[in-house]
Amino acid sequence: MRNLLLTTTAIVFACSAAVPAFAEYNDRNIRVSNGINADHPVGNGVEAMQKCLDEKSGGKLKLTAFWGGALGGDLQATQALRSGVQEAVVTSSSPLVGIVPALGVFDLPFLFTSNEEADAVMDGEFGQFLNEKLEAAGLVNLAYWENGFRNLSNSKKPVTKWEDLEGMKVRVMQNDIFLDTFQNFGANATPMAFGEVFSALETKAIDAQENPYVTIDTSKFYEVQNYVSETKHAYTPFLFLFSKAIFDTYTPDEQSALRECAVVGRDVERKVIRELNQKSLEKIKTAGVEVNTLSPEEYARMLEKSQVVYEKHKDEIGADVVDRVQSILADMRKK
Ligand code: TF8
Numbered sequence: 394m395r396n397l398l399l400t401t402t403a404i405v406f407a408c409s410a411a412v413p414a415f416a417e418y419n420d421r422n423i424r425v426s427n428g429i430n431a432d433h434p435v436g437n438g439v440e441a442m443q444k445c446l447d448e449k450s451g452g453k454l455k456l457t458a459f460w461g462g463a464l465g466g467d468l469q470a471t472q473a474l475r476s477g478v479q480e481a482v483v484t485s486s487s488p489l490v491g492i493v494p495a496l497g498v499f500d501l502p503f504l505f506t507s508n509e510e511a512d513a514v515m516d517g518e519f520g521q522f523l524n525e526k527l528e529a530a531g532l533v534n535l536a537y538w539e540n541g542f543r544n545l546s547n548s549k550k551p552v553t554k555w556e557d558l559e560g561m562k563v564r565v566m567q568n569d570i571f572l573d574t575f576q577n578f579g580a581n582a583t584p585m586a587f588g589e590v591f592s593a594l595e596t597k598a599i600d601a602q603e604n605p606y607v608t609i610d611t612s613k614f615y616e617v618q619n620y621v622s623e624t625k626h627a628y629t630p631f632l633f634l635f636s637k638a639i640f641d642t643y644t645p646d647e648q649s650a651l652r653e654c655a656v657v658g659r660d661v662e663r664k665v666i667r668e669l670n671q672k673s674l675e676k677i678k679t680a681g682v683e684v685n686t687l688s689p690e691e692y693a694r695m696l697e698k699s700q701v702v703y704e705k706h707k708d709e710i711g712a713d714v715v716d717r718v719q720s721i722l723a724d725m726r727k728k
Contacts, residue, residue, distance in 0.1 A: 417644040418450040423651075424457050425481040426464035428587045433611045434669055435483050435631065436460075438538055438662025445654035454650060456481075462588040468567065475531040477638030483631050485540055487566040488586075493526050497710040498718055500570035502699040505628040508667065510725060511539075515630055519721055522714075531637045535655030538631040539663045541670070545622045546609055547601035548594070551683060552622040554691045555579070555698055563601040564590055573702050574626065578695075594618060607666055610673035615680050623686045626695065633659070 427435055439458050446454040464470055464479065468488040473479035475492075486496040498504070505511045514520065515537035524534045545552055545563070552558060559579040565571040567584045575582035583599060593599045594617040602614060603626070609615055633655045640648060678684055687695070707715050 416449075416646045418453040418647055418650070419644070421454050421643070421647065422457060423455060423480040424459060424464065425483060426459040426462075426470045426479065427483045428462045428467055428485075429460065429608060430611050431458070431460040433607060434662050434665035435538065437665040438658040439483075441661035442654045442658030445657040446650055449650040449654065450647070454647060466586040466588050468586070471532065471634060474634055474636035475638075477636050479636060480639050481535075481633065481635050483538060483633050485566065485629050486632055487568040487571065487629055489632075490568055490570070492530050492532075493523070494709055495523055495526050495711050495714045497568070497570050497706060498523075498714050499629050500568055500574075500627060501706070501710075501715070502570075502574045502626050502702055503696045504718070504722075505542075508539075508663075510722060511628045511630070512663075513725060514718060514721060517721070519718055522717070527632070527634070528637060532632075533635040533637050533640045535633040535635055535652055536659040538633055538659050539666050540629045540631045541605035541607065541666060542625040543603045543605055543627045543629060544609070545601060545603045545624045545626070546614055546618040546620065546682070547622075548597065548617070548619050549600050551620050551685045552624070553685060553687065555695050561601050562599045563603065564593060564599045565603070570702060570706050571627075573705060574699060577698065577702060590614070591617065605666075605670070606673040606677065607669050610669075610676050615677040615682050619682060621677055621682050621684045623684065624695070626699075 425439060427433075429435060436458070439456055443456050446456065465473070466488070467482070467484040470479060470482040471484055471489055471492065474482060486499050490497040490500070505514070520537055527534045547561060549561060550557065555578040558575065561580045563575050563580045563582050564585045565575055565582045567586065572582050572584055580601075585593060585599070590602050591612060591614065594602060594614060603624070604612070604614070609618070609621065615621070635651065643651070674684065703715070
């Protein structure tokens with residue numbers, strides 16, 4: 394009898410050493426809020442992320458998405474994460490500079506010149522470096538998704554050079570770098586939460602706003618704007634943020650499933666948004682909006698004109714942060 398007991402114990406021990414402990418998943422309802430609408434590619438990303446979570450957790454980790462700012466704007470939702478009352482948000486980095494000043498690096502005008510540069514910076518050690526700053530502020534960034542290169546729309550006239558912005562009432566995000574960028578071009582820049590933009594354009598309280606083609610399409614700005622100028626003056630990322638207070642209560646399996654699946658969602662979202670970009674542009678044109686690009690000369694003049702914005706904001710972003718991204722980009726451009 395005693396021998397049998399010993400043998401059984403030995404077998405149990407042997408098994409537990411060889412087989413990893415059973416993955417541990419609890420039922421979790423994860424609210425993810427967004428300012429954009431469900432037909433934006435973030436919707437495809439969330440769907441892909443859910444599929445991945447279903448496979449890993451056997452349906453226990455559930456995302457519930459809220460669109461169109463239903464749980465508040467980017468900043469409000471992010472504060473709800475920090476105080477642990479909401480799980481997740483897909484937000485632009487720009488409204489969060491009051492929380493993590495280093496994020497302002499992405500607001501610097503004309504920083505990135507291609508998707509490849511943006512992806513390499515976000516997905517590499519620089520993105521990780523910023524993630525550590527976010528964590529210290531109570532925010533776990535699961536992955537960088539794409540918002541994209543921003544273009545200017547307005548109801549007044551084609552913008553082909555920075556001087557055309559003189560006196561134009563342009564809505565900017567609640568962010569001093571964007572404010573200065575447009576003021577520096579002579580515009581009358583007005584910070585405003587995203588949720589108010591459509592009606593402000595419709596009532597002509599403002600003339601202009603700037604966002605990627607896909608947002609101009611899915612948020613229906615093209616219905617209340619006459620001109621779009623492809624300025625590509627900034628590439629702003631989306632962050633898939635999780636409340637650190639809540640994340641810390643999850644099991645290691647749940648945490649790694651969320652991290653891995655956010656990357657799966659990211660890849661789908663980026664693929665869809667890059668395909669949609671061209672279709673959104675066609676849709677905007679078909680709706681009767683006049684679209685123009687900038688000549689290389691005028692693009693260079695805008696870039697040149699914007700250098701003061703770099704100087705003015707470098708210290709508040711963190712000189713080390715700005716130098717670091719610029720040296721990564723310089724290395725990439727050499728190749
Ligand atoms: C902006 C941003 C927004 C996004 C969206 C609310 O212009 O680009 O479009 O953050 O998710 O405020």
